[in-house]
Amino acid sequence: MGVKIIAVTDHDTVACLDRAIEHGKRFGLEEVVPGVELSTEENKREVHILGYYMDYRDTDFLEALKVFRNARLERARKMAKILRDLGIDIDFDEILMAAGSSMNIGRPHVAKVLVEKGYVSSTQEAFDLYIAEGRPAYVPKYKLTPEQGVELILKAGGIPVYAHPGKAGDPDHVVYLVKFGLMGVEVWHPENSLEIQKILLEIADRYNLIKTGGTDFHGEGRSKAPLGSIDVPMESYEELKRARSAMTMD
Secondary structure (H helix, E strand, O other), X not given: OOOOEEEEOOEOOOOOHHHHHHHHHHOOOOEEXXXXXXXXXXXXXXXXXXXXXXXXXXXXXXXXHHHHHHHHHHHHHHHHXXXXXXXXXXXXXXXXXXXXXXXXXXXXXHHXXXXXXXXXXXXXXXXXXXXXXXXXXXXXXXXXXXXXXXXXXXXXXXXXXXXXXXXXXXXXXXXXXXXXXXXXXXXXXXXXXXXXXXXXXXXHHHOOOEEEEOOOOOOOOOOOOOOOOOOOOHHHHHHHHHHXXXXXXX
């Protein structure tokens, strides 16, 4: 796909980053940018805050992510119980096995077990019938507020960026978070329409925000755009690097 630089921003965990950086060197990428995507919520609206170049070995940062990890385990346990109550033979240990070495257990692992046991024919069907929001086995995630997400990334020396505002549905919320230290906005994303992109570019220019982008790739069958298919200008990466250098000098 011609990708030279990639950022890995897994949800609420940084467990993969050392391995990702190692593989990036092996395959000749110029850089694997360390990142994270924090799940936050405000007024019942889910808002994702990306963090780039934070110190992902910082003790306080890792402790905060540990809370997320434990909450994910409890969430999976609750979903398994609900599904059993619905007459579906699924066990929490089976979900753990589906997750394998992953430290980031989530609904895709529940879906995998449902597919493997023949209750549904696909991951999407598992979500549609059982585990999507509004379906019988859905359990909400533990979440910070967006302001807390921005603060957590800043404290770890990272660059906080508002993820896919077109998906969240409120570009004005980007402006609101600027006063809490937000440094960037994801302009180029599969769910950002051209109209939303134009609005976000204007907001980024007005408030001196870093413009970022990506495919939001969650794996085959769970992503709307193939890895590397969104054209993000090199200037985006250079802006992140400049911001990182400035923060290091401070």
